[in-house]
Amino acid sequence: MFTGIVTDVGEIEVLRPVAQGQLHRLRILCGYDQATIADGASIACNGVCLTVVGSGVAGGRTWFEVDAAAETLGMTTARHWHQGMQLNLERALKIGDELGGHIVAGHADGTATILSRHDLPDMARFELRSPRELAKFIAPKGSITLDGVSLTVNAVDDDRFTVLIIPHTLSVTTLHGWREGTEVNIEVDLMARYAARLTEMK
The missing domain is CATH 2.40.30.20 (Elongation Factor Tu (Ef-tu); domain 3)
Structure with missing residues (x-):
């Protein structure tokens, strides 16, 4: 779950189509502490909840990787994302976090x-x-x-x-x-x- 309160603006460093174009692997640069990003964590990218499959630090910046599958590519603007594009980012809610916006699932309609x-x-x-x-x-x-x-x-x-x-x-x-x-x-x-x-x- 999310709140719709953006906590960082990331940048797509790498976008690589895989699985005959039915899946896109993205590497996104961000300002988050890499130590707080676990594999399997959820991060909303332009309102689309994506699962972290890897993370690291390069050139002084944190990066994380996610996969955008066929349904996401078909239903959202993810099909138009490209290298260098900026994305609104939000980490998943933790118990006790302030609900500053409204309850957001991260499942774009x-x-x-x-x-x-x-x-x-x-x-x-x-x-x-x-x-x-x-x-x-x-x-x-x-x-x-x-x-x-x-x-x-x-x-x-x-x-x-x-x-x-x-x-x-x-x-x-x-x-x-x-x-x-x-x-x-x-x-x-x-x-x-x-x-x-x-x-x-x-």
Whole structure:
């Protein structure tokens, strides 16, 4: 489990397709202490929970390796990741950690597309289009995770919704680079999903 509070911005150092393109092995540079990264640990990369298969230190920087399998490549922006790209990172929650955002599984439901960006003094407002099947889970003032960042939905119009990004979030995540046409990973609020399922069962 995660909270959608980014703790580091990593950089893809190596991306190597394996298994006839059905699996990508990535080496990601980060600022974490390598001694705290265990094989088998979960790290959310742009909102996608991936399992560490190795780690080390080179050139004074920590690195860890993960595998992105076929389903991940098919459902998320991982299919477009490339060497040198920056990723929002978050370590898995530990018991006693502060829940600063909202409960995030790290299982992206698909991708959303940025329709427009409006820059304000020190802030930015984005309008996005979600997959139609996810629109029912998105509500004004509700929580949503985009590229691993916990955000509050401002307004909703059918399959379109807007979010306002504050200066701190713009400065410590990759969201400052979002532009019209950018594709981002989306995870809807777990509580909204369960509420919708309970309604369907009545």
